[in-house]
Amino acid sequence: MKLVTREALLAFRRAPLLSALSITTIAFSLFTVGLFGLVALNLRSALRDIEERVEIVAFLLHGTPSETVTLASQDIAAFPEVAAVSYVTEDQALERARRELVEFKDAYRDLAVNPLPASLEVRLRPGNRDARHVAAVAERLRGFAFVDDVRYGREWIERLDHLRNVFGVVGLVIGLAFAAVAIVIIGVTIRLTILQRSREISIMRLVGATDWFIRGPFLLEGMLKGALGGLLSIGLCWIGYTLFRSSVPAFAGIVFFGPQHLLLLLLFGTLLGLGGSLLSVGRHLREVGGRAERRAARRQQLGR
Amino acid sequence: MIRFANVYKAYPNGALALKDVTFHVSKGEFVFLTGHSGAGKSTIMKLLFAEQRPSQGDVKVSGYSVPALRANEIPRLRRRLGVVFQDFRLLEDRSAAENVAFALEVTGARSDTIPARVMRVLTQVGLAAKSRAYPRELSGGEQQRVAIARALVNDPAILLADEPTGNLDERATRGVFQLLREINAGGTVVVMATHDLDLVRQTQYRTLELRDGQVVYDSLEDQAR
Numbered sequence: 001m002k003l004v005t006r007e008a009l010l011a012f013r014r015a016p017l018l019s020a021l022s023i024t025t026i027a028f029s030l031f032t033v034g035l036f037g038l039v040a041l042n043l044r045s046a047l048r049d050i051e052e053r054v055e056i057v058a059f060l061l062h063g064t065p066s067e068t069v070t071l072a073s074q075d076i077a078a079f080p081e082v083a084a085v086s087y088v089t090e091d092q093a094l095e096r097a098r099r100e101l102v103e104f105k106d107a108y109r110d111l112a113v114n115p116l117p118a119s120l121e122v123r124l125r126p127g128n129r130d131a132r133h134v135a136a137v138a139e140r141l142r143g144f145a146f147v148d149d150v151r152y153g154r155e156w157i158e159r160l161d162h163l164r165n166v167f168g169v170v171g172l173v174i175g176l177a178f179a180a181v182a183i184v185i186i187g188v189t190i191r192l193t194i195l196q197r198s199r200e201i202s203i204m205r206l207v208g209a210t211d212w213f214i215r216g217p218f219l220l221e222g223m224l225k226g227a228l229g230g231l232l233s234i235g236l237c238w239i240g241y242t243l244f245r246s247s248v249p250a251f252a253g254i255v256f257f258g259p260q261h262l263l264l265l266l267l268f269g270t271l272l273g274l275g276g277s278l279l280s281v282g283r284h285l286r287e288v289g290g291r292a293e294r295r296a297a298r299r300q301q302l303g304r
Numbered sequence: 305m306i307r308f309a310n311v312y313k314a315y316p317n318g319a320l321a322l323k324d325v326t327f328h329v330s331k332g333e334f335v336f337l338t339g340h341s342g343a344g345k346s347t348i349m350k351l352l353f354a355e356q357r358p359s360q361g362d363v364k365v366s367g368y369s370v371p372a373l374r375a376n377e378i379p380r381l382r383r384r385l386g387v388v389f390q391d392f393r394l395l396e397d398r399s400a401a402e403n404v405a406f407a408l409e410v411t412g413a414r415s416d417t418i419p420a421r422v423m424r425v426l427t428q429v430g431l432a433a434k435s436r437a438y439p440r441e442l443s444g445g446e447q448q449r450v451a452i453a454r455a456l457v458n459d460p461a462i463l464l465a466d467e468p469t470g471n472l473d474e475r476a477t478r479g480v481f482q483l484l485r486e487i488n489a490g491g492t493v494v495v496m497a498t499h500d501l502d503l504v505r506q507t508q509y510r511t512l513e514l515r516d517g518q519v520v521y522d523s524l525e526d527q528a529r
Contacts, residue, residue: 003409014397203393206353207454208382209410211375 007217008224015196019225022189026229027236029182030269034237036178037261040171042254047164054129054160056122056138056152062090064118064146072144073120081128081137090118117148131158179268186229186272190222191280198284211285218281219274226273230266237265305329305462305493306352311361313347313517321347323517325361329495334488336504337497339514345497348514349466352495353387354378366461383411386455386463386492390470392447394439400450401426401435407454425453429483445476452483456492463487465496469503477503 012019060069066089073085088096093116097104122141124133134157138150194201204214234257241256257265306329313322322344329335337345350356351363354370363370368381394403404422413421426432429449439447448468455463465484469477481503488494498504504511513521 002415199393200395203395203406204410205379206382206387206393207407207410208379208385208458210379213410213412 004216004220008220011193011197011217011221012224015193018193018196022186022193022225023228023232025189026182026186026226026269026273027232029178029185030230030233030265030272031236031240033175033178033182033268034233034257034265035240036175037265038237038241038254038257040167040175041257041261043167043171045255047160047167048126050160051126051129054124054134054152054157056124056134056141056150058120058122058141058144058147059117059149059151060119061146061148062117068146069118069120072146076120076122076141079137079140081124081133082122083125084123086121088119088121090114090116093118120147129157130161130164183272183276186226186276187279190218190225190273190276191284193221194218194277194280194284201284214285215278215281218277222273222277223270224273226269226271226276227266228269229273230269233269234262234265305331305333305366306495307362307364308348308351309362309364311351311358311363313344313351313356314359320517322351322358325517325519327512327519327522329493332488332491332493334485334494334507334509335496336509336511337495337514338499338501338504338511340499343514344517345514346466347517349387349464349495349497352462352464353385354381379411383458384461386452386458386460388448388451388455388463388465388468390467392439392444392451392471394447394450394454396439399436399438400431400442400453403439403450404454404457407457411458421457422453425457426450428456429453443476444472445479448472448476448480449483452480452487456487460492462493462495465494467497467499469498469500 066087069087073087076082077085091114094111094114097116120141122137124137128134128137131154134152135154138152141147141150201214238256241254245251245254306327308325308327311322311325312320314320325344325348337348339345347356351358351370352365354365354368354373357371357373361371365381366384368377370381373381395406398406401419401422404425405418408418408421409415423432423435426435429452431446431449431453434442434446437446439450442450448471452463452465452468463484468484469480472480477500484494484496485507511521511523512519
């Protein structure tokens with residue numbers, strides 16, 4: 001193990017330029033993935049803000065005793081989809097109308113009788129804020145005898161659903177494409193390193209090193225490069241994020257990756273490095289090793 | 305130690321590199337492989353260290369049958385062999401001692417035994433004083449000595465030398481050849497491919513002559529007749 005580490009580190013010292021090149025390549029590949037991730041992250045958080053406003057309002061029949069409503073709202077709060085229920089009495093509704101609908105202030109002031117109904121405002125849990133769940137909860141609310149009418153922005157919620165689906169699909173496709181490009185670029189870079197050291201590999205084989213022994217330093221080297229590239233890409237993402245946020249005032253509220261996202265990016269880089277070198281070394285060993293040779297010999301014997 | 309039995313080797317294009325080659329090398333022997341380039345000397349070498357496999361026939365080396373070798377057995381066979389080439393095949397960015405140590409490290413030798421073993425073989429090839437020198441600082445003959453030291457450091461039963469003096473001047477050639485003779489005197493089988501007939505005539509060692517992939521002369525059989 002000590003030897004594997006030493007050889008892997010030596011590789012950096014022996015070919016500093018090529019190592020720096022591979023790390024930078026990995027970093028920029030991951031940077032594109034990271035930037036895309038940032039966009040996706042912010043779109044998602046914007047979407048979540050909109051989702052927050054998804055609300056079902058059940059208007060109650062006039063004169064429903066408040067004890068009945070309180071009991072029922074406990075039942076409703078126990079629905080699996082429901083996050084919170086708040087009871088707005090007739091007086092509170094009027095109060096709110098006076099405050100919020102300034103234009104009709106005078107009309108509301110001189111009322112002898114409050115025309116506004118009491119209501120239950122129901123908020124749903126995250127993940128249940130789509131058209132299907134909203135409709136289902138609304139239907140159940142209608143089942144209460146004291147409920148007069150149930151309202152929610154049906155069209156609006158359906159559009160939100162649609163938006164969410166489009167974001168999901170587009171995000172997945174573009175994300176996978178970026179990741180695939182990154183994998184190819186990293187594979188090529190590592191292959192370059194291996195070709196540069198093919199002489200060393202052939203000598204290792206000659207003196208009786210096993211294929212796994214030969215792989216060891218390359219795999220570690222690939223992982224290190226991937227991790228360093230990942231670290232660098234995080235730095236690049238942060239610079240990009242800061243620049244963008246400070247130069248476009250409208251986006252001052254955008255968010256950066258959380259620790260688990262950063263860890264994921266780092267892990268992704270490391271795995272890319274490992275996978276890329278595993279593939280490249282494997283291919284190289286097969287090409288120069290006995291296997292291709294044996295296959296050719298077999299073909300000849302079959303042909304004869 | 306080595307047994308070729310009716311060995312054929314075809315190139316990918318179908319031409320035959322070896323045709324029905326049969327010979328046998330016993331313990332302690334020194335054998336020359338001679339013949340023009342393309343006669344099949346290097347192919348025999350490659351079959352011996354399992355770089356290639358015969359198209360037909362059997363090659364046995366130090367107890368291993370080359371056609372039947374599994375991939376994971378090839379390294380084990382090679383640890384019992386030492387191989388030396390015309391072009392030395394040293395790692396340019398490592399010193400003489402590091403080049404030799406490399407052969408021990410990759411075979412998993414205990415690290416505390418490595419320096420002593422490296423110095424022992426470097427002394428044997430007469431390069432103890434230049435152990436820290438890099439290949440570019442050494443003459444051709446010295447580089448070949450480092451390569452021989454690397455081949456010897458695992459105490460091989462057989463040393464394969466493919467044109468070891470091909471790139472060397474006369475003086476260096478004599479030195480390297482003398483070294484190979486000493487190694488053979490120590491009990492190691494030496495198989496040396498060469499087209500330097502002066503070298504061959506200097507000694508009484510067994511000679512196998514190849515022409516167009518066939519053994520056309522074996523001095524051992526000649527004596528027996």
